[in-house]
Amino acid sequence: MPDSAKVLVVGTDPAALGEAGGSLEVRHAAGLSEARRLYQEDTPDVVVLNGSTADWLPELAADADAPPVLVLGPAELPQAFGCLSSTADLPAWLAAAARYRRLQLEQKRGRERMVQQEKMAALGSLVAGIAHDMHTPIGTITSNSDILGRSLARLRELIAGECCSESFRNNPEVVRVVKIVDEITKINQLASDRIVSIVRSLRNFARLDEAELRETNLHECLESTLTLIHHELKNRITIRKEYGDIPLVRCHPNQINQVFMNILVNAAHAIPGAGTVTIRTFRDGDWVKIQIADTGIGIPAENLKRIFETGFTTKGAGLGTGLGLAICAKIIQDHNGAVEVESEVGRGTTFTIALPVEWKTS
Amino acid sequence: MIADSDRQPVILVVDDEEMVLVSIKSFLLLETDYEVITCNGPTAGLEVVKARTIDLVVSDYLMPDMDGISFLMQVKLLQPHTIRILLTGYADKENAIKAINEVGLYQYIEKPWQNADLLLVIKNGLEKRFLIEKLQQKIMEVQMAQESLQEIQDQIIKAFM
Numbered sequence: 013m014p015d016s017a018k019v020l021v022v023g024t025d026p027a028a029l030g031e032a033g034g035s036l037e038v039r040h041a042a043g044l045s046e047a048r049r050l051y052q053e054d055t056p057d058v059v060v061l062n063g064s065t066a067d068w069l070p071e072l073a074a075d076a077d078a079p080p081v082l083v084l085g086p087a088e089l090p091q092a093f094g095c096l097s098s099t100a101d102l103p104a105w106l107a108a109a110a111r112y113r114r115l116q117l118e119q120k121r122g123r124e125r126m127v128q129q130e131k132m133a134a135l136g137s138l139v140a141g142i143a144h145d146m147h148t149p150i151g152t153i154t155s156n157s158d159i160l161g162r163s164l165a166r167l168r169e170l171i172a173g174e175c176c177s178e179s180f181r182n183n184p185e186v187v188r189v190v191k192i193v194d195e196i197t198k199i200n201q202l203a204s205d206r207i208v209s210i211v212r213s214l215r216n217f218a219r220l221d222e223a224e225l226r227e228t229n230l231h232e233c234l235e236s237t238l239t240l241i242h243h244e245l246k247n248r249i250t251i252r253k254e255y256g257d258i259p260l261v262r263c264h265p266n267q268i269n270q271v272f273m274n275i276l277v278n279a280a281h282a283i284p285g286a287g288t289v290t291i292r293t294f295r296d297g298d299w300v301k302i303q304i305a306d307t308g309i310g311i312p313a314e315n316l317k318r319i320f321e322t323g324f325t326t327k328g329a330g331l332g333t334g335l336g337l338a339i340c341a342k343i344i345q346d347h348n349g350a351v352e353v354e355s356e357v358g359r360g361t362t363f364t365i366a367l368p369v370e371w372k373t374s
Numbered sequence: 375m376i377a378d379s380d381r382q383p384v385i386l387v388v389d390d391e392e393m394v395l396v397s398i399k400s401f402l403l404l405e406t407d408y409e410v411i412t413c414n415g416p417t418a419g420l421e422v423v424k425a426r427t428i429d430l431v432v433s434d435y436l437m438p439d440m441d442g443i444s445f446l447m448q449v450k451l452l453q454p455h456t457i458r459i460l461l462t463g464y465a466d467k468e469n470a471i472k473a474i475n476e477v478g479l480y481q482y483i484e485k486p487w488q489n490a491d492l493l494l495v496i497k498n499g500l501e502k503r504f505l506i507e508k509l510q511q512k513i514m515e516v517q518m519a520q521e522s523l524q525e526i527q528d529q530i531i532k533a534f535m
Contacts, residue, residue, distance in 0.1 A: 147463040151486030152393040158489045159401050166404070208486055 017110035020056035022047040023065035024084055028099045029106070036106065044068055057113040058082065058093075058106060066092075077120060080109040121338075128339060132270060143215045150207055157200040164193055213239035227260040228268065230302060230367075234291060237272040244280040249287055256294035261367050267343045268367075271351075274336045275304050275363050282308025282361060299349075299366040310357035319353055383408045383500050384427065388419040388445065389434035389461065398432065401489050402496075416445035423452045430499050432483075432492075435462040435470065443473040450477065455506055457499035461485060 018037045021029065026040045039056070041047035044065060051059075056079055061068060063085035072078045073091035080093030082105055088095055093112065094105050168190065171181055180186060213236040238251060245251065279289045283306055292303040311319065318324045320341040344351045348368050355361040385408045387398050395412040402410045411428075413419040417439055422428065431449055435442040446458040460482040462470045470482040480502070481495045 144463055147485035148391050148394060152391075152397045154486050155397040155401060155489050159397065159404060162401075162404055211486075 017057040017106070017113065018054065019058045019060060019106065020047065020050055021060045022068065023062040024060060028084070029060075029102060055079065058109040060084065060102075060106075061092075063087065077116070079116075080112050082106070082109055125339065125342065136266060139214050143211050146207075146211050150204065150211060153200075154204040154208060157197060157204050160193075160197045161201060164190070164197055209239060212236075225262055225264060228263050228265045230258060230261055230268070230293060230300065231255050233265055233269050234272055234293075234302075237269055237276060241273060241276055241280065244277055245289075248285070249280055249283055249289055252288055252290040254290060254292040256292070258293050258295050258300045259369055261300050261369065263347050263367060264343075268347075271340045271343050271365065272302075272304075274340050275365075278336070279304055279306035279308065279361070279363075282306050282310075284309060287360075295369070296366070298369050300369055302365045302367075303362060304365075305360060305362040307360045310359055311353075311355040311361055312357055316353060316355055320351075383429045383503075385410050385496065386419060386422055386428045386431045387412045387433075388414075388416060388431065388437075388442075390415055390437045391434070394434065394461075398492070401492070405489075405493060406496075416440040416442075416448075419445060420448055420452070423449050423456070428453060428456050429503050430457040430459065430496060432459045432461055432496070435460055443469065443477060446473070446479060447477050455503065457503045459483060459495060459499060461487065 016035060016037050018039070019029070020039050020041065022041045022044065026038050029036070029038060039050050041050050044067070047065070047068065050056075058079055059068075059072065059081045061081060061083045063083075066083050066085065066087065066089060069081055069083070069089060069091050072081055081091070082102070083089055083092045083095045084099065084102075085095065085097075093109050096102060096105055170176060171186070171190070234253075238245075276289065283289075287307040289307075290303075290305045292301075292305070294301055294303075315324075315326060320337050324338075341351055344365055344367070350366045352364045352366075353361065354364075383406075385402065387395055387410065389395050389398075389412075392414060395414065399410045399412050402408055411422055413422060416433075416437055419431070419433070423431075428449075431446065433442040433445050437445070442460050442462070446460065449456055449458060457480045458477070460470050460473060460479055462482055463485045470479075473479050474482060480499050483492055483495060
């Protein structure tokens with residue numbers, strides 16, 4: 013939230029704000045249609061109406077997140093934040109309304125964060141449940157592909173052996189079928205190995221069974237996350253790993269996984285064509301640092317300073333919630349750590365996460 | 375490996391999932407000469423354990439009428455020397471470890487399992503089973519030898535008195 017409150021004055025001459033207007037970002041609309049347009053463009057922190065524009069009040073009040081409204085005029089309106097009979101009281105009322113707005117927005121962000129965290133928790137338990145239910149069928153498929161491979165090897169020995177006639181052994185159709193079954197079985201084994209590793213990653217990622225603080229191997233967290241976002245990377249993005257010698261870190265692995273996933277997916281999205289994401293881990297004194305650097309489009313300076321703000325997004329509506337990095341920052345903060353970002357437009361962005369080697373309970 | 379035993383090992387596999395039973399049975403029939411009995415639940419499994427000697431049991435953990443640990447405890451009561459193996463999903467790992475300590479399981483295998491691991495665990499389990507059997511036989515032989523020795527001694531003493 014910027015220091016100076018944004019005020020939308022409708023109807024009244026903004027000169028009426030007097031000296032109070034000096035520290036504010038004031039916009040003026042003569043009528044309601046212009047006011048609606050300005051409101052749409054950028055939601056103000058306080059709206060000031062007068063007797064003739066107060067008709068707008070019920071419409072504004074219908075939105076629980078709407079900014080407080082001050083009405084200049086004698087009427088007593090319950091939906092207004094305040095009704096002022098004299099412009100002399102305006103500076104004090106404006107300050108109060110701006111303070112109210114700040115608290116209102118803070119509360120709203122808190123609510124959004126909570127909803128998001130609940131969503132993640134619900135998703136986590138769903139994922140863990142699915143991963144568990146998949147054990148039996150996947151175990152069976154893995155086992156059966158293995159049995160097929162072993163059976164085929166046995167069959168080939170038989171075909172090569174004495175009990176088999178020369179004409180059967182050399183029959184092109186027999187040779188062809190054996191070759192096909194051999195290839196298909198090998199592919200099945202690869203495919204089921206892949207499923208097993210995805211399910212293992214899902215399980216590690218959700219880590220519902222280990223939600224508490226524990227000594228965690230961050231490289232394992234990174235590997236699980238990389239398996240899960242494989243589809244975002246595909247052949248487009250090269251992952252370069254520069255894993256250093258780092259100790260186990262006491263943390264909530266499921267939360268740290270969420271941070272890695274957010275930053276890695278953002279990195280993948282920042283790269284338009286082919287590119288590289290470099291993951292470096294190293295120890296720096298009392299800190300373990302994880303650096304995730306992409307060769308993407310970079311972030312302009314004016315956006316960079318707002319990047320960890322709740323609700324800030326440059327993705328279109330419906331694409332980004334503007335919560336991802338805000339939650340990352342919160343998680344790292346809860347771990348007594350720090351997250352920093354450096355970026356250069358056209359060259360790429362580097363996130364550096366620092367987690368304390370020794371966990372000091374605060 | 376089981377050269378010390380001249381009889382065919384008998385294995386019981388219990389799981390409520392038919393697909394698991396078929397897979398494990400097919401695998402063991404392909405790779406071993408064991409007699410493999412499969413049951414789709416603990417109740418049917420206990421009937422088999424009551425009826426005949428079982429060398430080794432592999433049981434699933436989560437089953438509708440009785441969990442795998444309770445089932446393996448019952449097996450222990452009926453046939454104390456049967457080797458007991460639990461097949462379990464990852465989330466039940468803690469229970470499995472508890473069971474190994476409390477019930478005295480031989481091993482647990484995590485689902486999704488690898489056939490090679492399963493075979494190794496079963497082979498080692500059977501080896502243990504037959505070693506114990508052999509040991510008991512030796513102990514019995516020694517006991518019998520001792521008894522007959524005692525008898526001879528008694529007769530000698532009697533003859534000279």
